[in-house]
Amino acid sequence: MSMFLHELRQALRGIVARPGFSALVVGVLGAGLGCVIFMLALLDGFEIRPLPFAHPEELYETYLAKGDLGEFSLVSDQDLLQIRAHLANVAEVAGAARGMVNLNDLDRPEYYSGAHVSANLFGVLGVKPILGRDFLAADERPGAPAVALISYTLWQDRYGGDPGVIGRRVRIDANPATVIGVMPRDFSFPRQERLWVASTLATAAKADQYRYWTVLRRQAQASQAQLESAFQSWFDDAAKAQPDRFGDYHPSVQPLAYMLLTRATRSLFRIKLAAVVMVLLIACANAANLMFTRLLGRSQELAIRAALGAGRRRLVMHLFAQSMILSLCGFGVALVLAQLGLRWQAMTELEDEWSFRWLHFDIDATVVALALGAALFTAFVSGVLPALYAARATPADGLRDAGARTAGSQIFARVSRVLVVGEIALSCALVLCVGTLILGIRANERTDIGIDTAHLLTAIVRLPTRAYPTGAEQLRLYERVRERLLDETDVEAASLGMALPGTDYNEEHDVLPDGQAPAPGELPQTTYAAVDDGFLAAFGVTLQEGRFFDARDRADGARVAVVDRNFAERYGGGDGHSVIGRQFRLDPRDPAGAKVSVIGVMAPLALYGPGEVPQPSMLVPLRQAPFPTHYNP
Secondary structure, X not given: OHHHHHHHHHXXXXXXXXXXXXXXXXXXXXXXXXXXXXXXXXXXXXXXXXXXXXXXXXEEEEEEEEOOOOEEEOEOHHHHHHHHHHOOOOEEEEEEEXXXXXXXXXXXXXXXXXXXXXXXXXXXXXXXXXXXXXXXXHHHOOOOOOEEEEOHHHHHHHHOOXXXXXXXXXXXXXXXXXXXXXXXXXXXXXXXXXXXXXXXOOOXXXXXXXXXXXXXXXXXXXXXXXXXXXXXXXXXXXXXXXXXXXXXXXXXXXXXXXXXXXXXXXXXXXHHHHHHHHHHHHHHHHHHHHHHHHHHHOHHHHHHHHHOXXXXXXXXXXHHHHHHHHHHHHHHHHHHHHHHHHHHHHHHHHHOOOOOOOOOOOOOHXXXXXXXXXXXXXXXXXXXXXXXXXXXXXXXXXXXXXXXOOHHHHHHHHHHHHHHHHHHHHHHHHHHHHHHHHHHHHHHHOOOOOOOOOOOOOOXXXXXXXXXXXXXXXXXXXXXHHHHHHHOOOOOOOOOEOOOOOOXXXXXXXXXXXXXXXXXXXXXXXXXXXXXXXXXXXXXXXXXXXXXXXXXXXXXXXXXXXXXXXXXXXXXXXXXXXXXXXXXEEOOOOOXXXXXXXXXXXXXXXXXXXXOOXXXXXXXXXXXXXXXXXXXX
């Protein structure tokens, strides 16, 4: 041990004596290790670290999936109550419907991300308010007074941490409600919600306002197989009762941890980890080459030490000690770089409304242990080859003329070439992977979505259904807003609609020409949006045939539609016949499915997000399809 400590001191003196070379090696290793530590911390936050709830292994989520595309369907009030009944012996079931809510008190109305939840949601998660009380079963019964829980952040920002907020009367979406509790710091669920309202789950059939994402806690004596069987039983009964609604779906149960990372996303994270490991290997090869270069310059020094009695073991120990010190210094630099990266990641996550506020990306003991192992591996890889070279060299080799081509220098040259070839191969593979990813991102960014985005501004407005209970009332308010906008001198055109091109928030409908019977299996689909008469002018879309919507298309008139060129080519018959004047049924398996007549054809329009499978698009007049709007996950 004393010998090793002595060699550590000697190696440290040598490192300090050559600051330029040492800084270069530390920088190379620090960059490689920093990437690995950053990725390990992300994996720890997303996948390794358990969910911040009591007994997270008992928590599951359920949903209905459609086909192989992973399209999800959320459940209604009635569905949630029925699922509770079917799973009563194996799990406790809760529901949450995400939404944006207006909170009005203090003469300062504000718009927050919130959720309408079943009363048992936080009990299922095992989370309790830090102030006030949780929801009770009585709070979700029809006719119960509205009550709400607020987040710690909302409590601090809006109410200054005043304990008197408990019992405060507020208005949520124009409905009177009472604040009954404050949730713990950094807690939010499902994602970035700051306000939770107890849903009154209807026991009788009604027009459901919300669609719930379900979360459940498996009972200790039940297995996942029993859980899946019970959920399948509910689905079978529901599909028999409503085949038109559930016919194309299949039920799925999976651990709640998958809400963070789906199977596909887990695979992507592992690919990213493999990429940063390649970066680390490149860094190790670079460091080893630098160590070899430095070793060649120290050949005479090492030869003299060997001639004075230093054995091969001691020479190897000296060089490995130097490599270990450099790697540990690189480890320190890597920790700083990774911490900066994690801070950036945390800020990015908080800005995204779809992220999970309770996620934390820290360099904890697990990450430090794994990263330290990576640092020692780096020290071994970058130091063992130079050390082995030094051990094979003889004093006579080192004392010869530096210009002579000795066997040792030939060995060095061969090993160096192998390292260089390895670096180039790894670098090329990494560049190809990153290049492919960048090209994919660039391709998505350059996707033609069919609109002119220059000088285009968009906004989302959601109205409380208590103040505006019908679509017609909402539409009248929207039209007044549009008129006010058009009065502004800086506004050239304005449009209202229930969808936005280039996003994945738009509707999809099965579609068939009128008179064509639906065949078994999946039906062709079209993306669908209800817009006003100013859509073409506001978004810069070209009308190619027929006409667009105008005052003739009244709410009580014949239902019409304008389709894009992709739709016209698919359903125009391919024989030069125009699609204008033809009638189509939306959701043809539904006896109440709408029938529309095509009055115009526009340029191709993407009513779907970048990277999604292209589909034909259809627009209908907003006057003929107004409906109360709700925002769900």
